[in-house]
Amino acid sequence: MGFEYREGYLYCENVCLKDLQEQLKDSGIFPDSPVFVYSKDLILKNVKSYQQALNSLPNDTGLNFSVKANTNPHLLRILRDEGCSVTLVSGNELRLALQVGFTPSQMVLNGNGKCRWETRLALETGCLINVDSEFDLKQTIEVSKEFNLEARVLLRINLNIDAHVHPYISTGMAGSKFGIDEEQLGHVMDLIKTENHIKVFGLHCHLGSTIQDLTAIRLCLKKLKTKLDESIDIKYINIGGGLNINYMEHVDDTQCIDHEDDQILKQVEGKLKDLPSNGFKIDHQKYKNKQINRRDWIKKLKEHDMLPDCIPENTTPSIKDLISTVEETGFHHSIKIIVEPGRSIVGNTAVLLSSVLGCKTSGNIRFIVTTGSMTEVLRPSLYDAYHHIDFTEPVEDSTRHLYNVVGPVCESTDFLGKDRFLKTPHEGCGVAVWDVGAYCSSMSSNYNCRVRPAEILVDGSSWKIIRKPDSYEDMMSAYEYQQ
Incomplete structure (x- = not known):
């Protein structure tokens, strides 16, 4: 079901979002702050699409959700129950995954700069560790020896492949902080050969995020297969994630x-x-x-x-297209294929609800000012990302104008969308920003002392709060430390 309009009102599954906003306001618990609303039905559909595509491969496969895309434990439990594992980028994400109940041996810890305690926790729990550099490898060796623990590692390779995405989210080219340069791989393997505590289980390559063209992934897979043909004895190939969604x-x-x-x-x-x-x-x-x-x-x-x-x-390769590309590469059936999507599992499953504070004109630019801002949806300000914006209810003025939709944060870069043809809304009109399920809640902040918003999960005709909004007291509690 997901999101659709019925008689001019936006629904999430069978819940009218304007009614939801009014119920939250009437409860007295919620200030006039934005709220993230997720569709459980869309989450399940996206997971099923990956699973069906992966099942077409002759190889054993692993579907690892990239937790940095969304860290809400309630959503993670849904993914766990659907058979997903997780890929993590910090020790606290690892702690969260353990708390939610994911199987440690199927988890992967990424990271170009791990602290010793993070490496130790990964070793103690038995999850796979992505080795990202020579110094990362040396730390892994030191910690494994100190605590007499076996390290199950993947080697993250930088194959110098341009995924043609925004430079801030490009990770697979020479000059990136991520990965071991291809020509350094032999040296790293030589260091491992003499270490009894380190076992190389696989290779990993992640090219970036919002990938729209499978050409780069196809080249990446061919290069990885070449490494296998060079007699590197491994069990896993981790092809990363980064598949775009149709914004x-x-x-x-x-x-x-x-x-x-x-x-x-x-x-x-x-x-x-x-x-x-x-x-x-x-x-x-x-x-x-x-x-x-x-x-x-x-x-x-x-x-x-x-x-x-x-x-x-916007071009969006399908999940089926991605997995077909893996199949075309022809990895031996004994190799396990791991994919670690984030955006393509949760990206389209949420909207940010906010309200119109007012409209104004400066020069020849028209503005719609909303309660939503860059503190909830940072992507447009960070790398000029596009999110669809529209109203959750009918608007009487049928004339469309070119508007910039902005928030109240004290930054000129605080915008949700520019050059949008929209009707002129009334004060208090509901506004929805689409496709905010990934890299929005997890990147939200308290800048300007704004409270991070509530999060709500819709399941059919019912809904529940899966994250309460911050309060002023929540924000101040961290400063109350007394030595």
Whole structure:
């Protein structure tokens, strides 16, 4: 079921989100703060899609959820019950996974800089450790000897492959802080040969996040297979995660171009003016006071490679396509294949609900100011990520304008979306930011002394709070330490 509109109101499964907001407000417990709302049905569907695709492989497989995408224990329990394991990037994530009840031997601890206590905890629990560098290996050797523990390791290799993603979330190229450079792998293997406490179980390579083109992954898999053919005796291949989701899914069919606000058309017309005479031309008079279907408009612009930055192109390989690429590579049936998705399991399963504080104009820019902000959804401010934004209830003013949707945080970079064609909302109108299930709650903060929001899980017609909102007292409690 997921999220859908019914008679102008946004529903999560069978729960009207406007009614939910009113119930939370009437409870007196919740301030006028945003709230994350998750669909259990979507989580289960995404897990099942991975499991069905993995079952098509002749190899044994492991589906490891990347906990850094979302650390809510209630969601982790759902994934545990569905047969997932986890990939972790810190000692506290490891503690969380143990508390939730994941099987230690199936867990993987990543990290380009582990503290000794984190390495020791991983060794004591028996989870796999991704060795990320020579100094990481030396620390693992020292800790394993000190406590007489066996280290089951994967070697994370940097294969210098460009995944063509934002540089802040690219991890597989030379110059990245992650992984052992390919030419250093032999030296690292030589160091391991003389160590009885270290056993190499596999190789790992993760190229980055929001991967839209499987070409890079295909090249990565071929290189990993070459390493196997060079007689490295291993049991596991960890191909990482990073598969993109369709952040544009909810806007492709939106009638979104209002030519009372034609800044985008003027921007594109300026870019297209130097095209040959048979190039695509925009006639403002022809389209004045009309609206164009977004999908058709984007298609025309793509033909000339002139897609404006404010309308990002989104391509999304399917989970089935990813696993088919693994199958095409032809790993021996004795090799276990591990995948560690985060975004593609929980990314599309949540929206952030907030409310309109007001609208304003500065120069020729219109703003919708909401209670939601970069402290809940950091991705747009951090690397200009796109999230669909719309209202949770009918809006009387049917005229669309070009708006920047921003929050109340005291930073100019506090925006949720720019250049969005939206109706002019009334004060208090509900607003939803889509696809915030990954890297939003887990990256939220108390900046400006804002409280981190509540989180709610919807299951059919029922809902429950799976994280209470911060209070002022919660934020101040950490400062009450007395020596």
